[in-house]
Amino acid sequence: MSDKFDKMKRATRAIHVGSEPEPITGAVVTPIFQTSTYAQEAPGQARGFEYSRTDNPTRNAYERALAAVEGGRFGLAFASGMAAIDVIMKTLRPGDHILAGNDLYGGTYRLFTTMFQPLGIEFDFLDFAGDFDLTPHIKSNTKMVWLETPTNPLLKVSDIARIAKTAHAKNITVVTDNTFMSPALQQPLDLGADVVVYSTTKYIGGHADTVGGAIVTSDEKLHQKYKTIQNTAGAVPGPFDCFLTHRGLKTLSLRMERHSANALEMARFLESHAKVEKVIYPFLKSHPQYDLACQQQSNGGGMISFIIKGDAEKAARMVAKTEIFALAESLGGVESLIEHPGIMTHASIPAEVRAEQGLSDSLIRLSVGLEDIDDLKKDIDQAF
Ligand SMILES: Cc1ncc(COP(=O)(O)O)c(C=O)c1O
Numbered sequence: 001m002s003d004k005f006d007k008m009k010r011a012t013r014a015i016h017v018g019s020e021p022e023p024i025t026g027a028v029v030t031p032i033f034q035t036s037t038y039a040q041e042a043p044g045q046a047r048g049f050e051y052s053r054t055d056n057p058t059r060n061a062y063e064r065a066l067a068a069v070e071g072g073r074f075g076l077a078f079a080s081g082m083a084a085i086d087v088i089m090k091t092l093r094p095g096d097h098i099l100a101g102n103d104l105y106g107g108t109y110r111l112f113t114t115m116f117q118p119l120g121i122e123f124d125f126l127d128f129a130g131d132f133d134l135t136p137h138i139k140s141n142t143k144m145v146w147l148e149t150p151t152n153p154l155l156k157v158s159d160i161a162r163i164a165k166t167a168h169a170k171n172i173t174v175v176t177d178n179t180f181m182s183p184a185l186q187q188p189l190d191l192g193a194d195v196v197v198y199s200t201t202k203y204i205g206g207h208a209d210t211v212g213g214a215i216v217t218s219d220e221k222l223h224q225k226y227k228t229i230q231n232t233a234g235a236v237p238g239p240f241d242c243f244l245t246h247r248g249l250k251t252l253s254l255r256m257e258r259h260s261a262n263a264l265e266m267a268r269f270l271e272s273h274a275k276v277e278k279v280i281y282p283f284l285k286s287h288p289q290y291d292l293a294c295q296q297q298s299n300g301g302g303m304i305s306f307i308i309k310g311d312a313e314k315a316a317r318m319v320a321k322t323e324i325f326a327l328a329e330s331l332g333g334v335e336s337l338i339e340h341p342g343i344m345t346h347a348s349i350p351a352e353v354r355a356e357q358g359l360s361d362s363l364i365r366l367s368v369g370l371e372d373i374d375d376l377k378k379d380i381d382q383a384f
Contacts, residue, residue: 010069010183011253018065018246030061032243054231058239062246063214066204069249070183070196072216074223076230077242081179081199082107083235084213086115088175088197090233091225094120096143099172101128101158102357103151105199106346108177112146127357128158130289134166142170148177149186150293153305153341153365154358155280157289160296164192173222179203179332184256186297194219202332203302206248206255209333210241255334255370259302262376263368267304269377275384277307277362303331304366305341308384312361316340319364321383324375331367336376339365 005017021028033056038049049055059077067075078084085108092098100112102125112123124137128147145167149158164174175195176188182203188196198204200212217223230236237245260283267281279286282293283300293300308315319327325338329345339345342354342361349359368376 005068010071013068014065014252015250017068018061018063019250030058030243030246032239033057034239052239053234053236056236056239056242058246059237059242062242062249065246065249066214067216069252070189070216071187072189072196073218073220074216074227076215076223076226077200077237077245078213078215078230079235079237079241080211081197081201081213082111084197084199084215085111085177087226087229087233087235088195088215089116089121090229091222092116092121092143095122095141097122097124097139097141098144098146099123099134099137099142100125100146101148101151102126103154103156103359104146104148105152105177105179106341106348108146108148110348127156128163129156130292131159131162134163138166138170138172142172145172145174146177147175148180149296150180150282150301150303152180152303153346153363155180155282155287155303155305157282157287157293157296159292160188160191160193164194168192180303181297181301182252182256182332184253185260185299185301189216189218191296195222200245200248201330203256203259204249204252205245205332206252207244207333208330208335210237210244210248212237212241212245256299256301258370259332259368260299262370262373263302263304263366264300265373266366266368266376266380267300270304270306270380273381273384275309277309280305302368304368306364306366307360307362308364310362312340312342315362315364316343318383322379323382324371324379325366325383331365333367334370336369336371336379337367341365 036052040046063075167174174193176193178196179199195217198214200214270276271279281304319338319340325336328337
């Protein structure tokens with residue numbers, strides 16, 4: 001990123017980095033270079049691009065924008081969030097030990113336990129919430145700390161700066177999955193994390209029309225490893241998906257403000273509702289890590305979890321009755337979604353593990369979209 005962009009705020013960078021006028025036509029939007037290969041002037045003399053698995057101008061522009069918005073030096077785009085997570089994990093070796101949060105996205109937990117554990121990577125899943133102390137859990141072979149904050153779906157908030165400080169004293173890499181917050185609301189690299197990973201399928205893309213992932217870091221050595229795996233294993237997004245996700249990135253900060261405003265109002269509404277047992281939202285005063293959330297996040301984000309009064313069946317019936325909220329997995333799009341984690345997104349976590357973690361079968365998760373909040377409240381109310 002040039003000095004000019006360095007001085008700009010994130011929302012400005014999101015619009016201008018990687019969107020410099022195209023040199024031939026002056027197009028203000030980076031074109032979709034829908035090409036697999038590039039003509040060379042002589043054998044081995046390419047004009048900067050050889051093959052689109054390695055590099056593609058549309059993808060590279062988007063990757064520069066991702067890095068700039070995060071405040072990191074290097075950005076890489078992947079075909080899905082899971083592909084990005086898989087790349088980070090592939091830098092580990094048998095015998096390495098990972099300390100991971102115990103309330104991760106179900107797909108991440110599945111990747112760790114069914115693909116990497118059998119390859120000899122050791123995991124301890126811990127509740128990192130609040131002022132958790134990493135020290136007693138570190139072993140001589142601990143290589144990485146993996147955290148999500150707020151977690152999915154219990155929205156527990158972990159102290160990134162505190163965890164990173166302890167980990168760095170032992171040369172341990174800290175990776176933060178920042179999907180729920182996005183770089184608009186939380187900046188893990190500034191707080192001390194080494195690597196930030198995203199499912200861009202969610203808030204960064206923002207319109208529920210692409211599946212993608214990203215890694216941002218300022219550590220050149222790590223970046224080179226990830227870039228090598230990106231090119232070697234090849235889980236890259238196509239140019240059109242890069243174009244769409246880059247377009248989403250440009251309106252991210254604006255959308256996150258509205259997602260957060262709508263979600264806070266919805267959380268307060270639910271908290272006062274007779275049919276609700278408990279509401280979990282980081283910017284509600286009742287949240288156990290409210291102070292930490294206010295310090296670490298610039299807003300509460302668009303995700304709410306709540307426990308309905310009644311059993312799992314009642315919760316399953318309620319989520320099927322909304323008219324504006326679509327009953328669907330995923331999150332972070334302009335449209336509001338409702339889901340039952342125990343049956344849907346987190347079904348890949350065994351029932352006994354879910355119970356241990358406090359993931360109740362009466363828990364419902366909302367991704368609060370950008371619709372008029374009055375309509376959203378009415379919809380939830382009628383579904384009860
Ligand atoms: C926090 C988090 N990380 C990673 C992923 C995986 O991303 P993707 O579905 O794009 O592969 C998800 C998907 O829901 C997620 O919620």
